[in-house]
Amino acid sequence: MDLMDLSHQNRINTQLSKQKVGKTIYTDCIRAENIKQIVPAITQCIECYPRFHRAENPDICIMVTGIPNVGKSSLINALRRMHLRKGKASRVGGEPGITRSVLSKIQVSENPLIYLLDTPGVLSPRIENVETGMKLALCGTILDHLVGEDIIADYLLYTLNNYPQHRYVQHYELEGPCDNIETLLKEIAKKLRKTQKVTAITGTGKFSEYPDGFLFH
Structure with missing residues (x-):
């Protein structure tokens, strides 16, 4: 409860x-x-x-x-x-x-x-619709990788903005609500210092940094 x-x-x-x-x-x-x-x-x-x-x-x-x-x-x-x-x-x-x-x-x-x-958890063999499936995934009743962590995160952001529940803005000290999950995850990654420098080999065989300069995870 x-x-x-x-x-x-x-x-x-x-x-x-x-x-x-x-x-x-x-x-x-x-x-x-x-x-x-x-x-x-x-x-x-x-x-x-x-x-x-x-x-x-x-x-x-x-x-x-x-x-x-x-x-x-x-x-x-x-x-x-x-x-x-x-x-x-x-x-x-x-x-x-x-x-x-x-x-x-x-x-x-x-x-x-x-x-x-x-006993092991049991679910109905048939989930009624996509929205019900996403809600079950958000509650942790379905393994994340079966749905996709990025898809679950995107649906969560959509749900928070739709109600609206913008406490994530204050929690992560963001400038304001966001409706793009990749942008939001990058901002959160920078706030939490969960970034690392990444490089890529160009066609000339030289190393160059990605424009963003970091990989978020």
């Missing part, structure tokens, strides 16, 4: 209610008050179904699913940290594809005894 626009909460809740989702909890895996709601909610859901009242198998095993890079592993680690005072059991990272297979059961609670299964 720390990365979402909370003004859309009612619309999201309405849509989930139409899909028969019984309980929705917003969490950022950092604040304890959000994480504390999860185990009681799970327990309440389980107790509603008589078939789970089994004396021979009192433990609860739940699969955690979601789109790539949404925080499934972070959620498991947060639950484990809170209820068991133990460290990470699932690898996390800022890109999709960190979890590549269904892992073994990870205990996250002692009473009640709850195990979670971390």
Whole structure:
């Protein structure tokens, strides 16, 4: 929830209610008050179904699913940290594809005894349109190189200017908003000192510097 626009909460809740989702909890895996709601909610859901009242198998095993890079592993680690005072059991990272297979059961609670299964992220096999695909790429649910870093950056700049959100101008101390991604990246590269001199061999076999005098990356 720390990365979402909370003004859309009612619309999201309405849509989930139409899909028969019984309980929705917003969490950022950092604040304890959000994480504390999860185990009681799970327990309440389980107790509603008589078939789970089994004396021979009192433990609860739940699969955690979601789109790539949404925080499934972070959620498991947060639950484990809170209820068991133990460290990470699932690898996390800022890109999709960190979890590549269904892992073994990870205990996250002692009473009640709850195990979670971390799973690789899943997406719909068909993305509705280009704009949806670009939004997913911006959120880190698709590997950058599959779309193209330059294309993603260009779409991000378009989105920021379209809303408009020009905080990047102040952040990088630029003269003003820009609608050309190459120009913007050059300016940012110079501000961050991420440049290097480059040379090229001319037709005469001599070295000459590029007009810009630097290569940005």
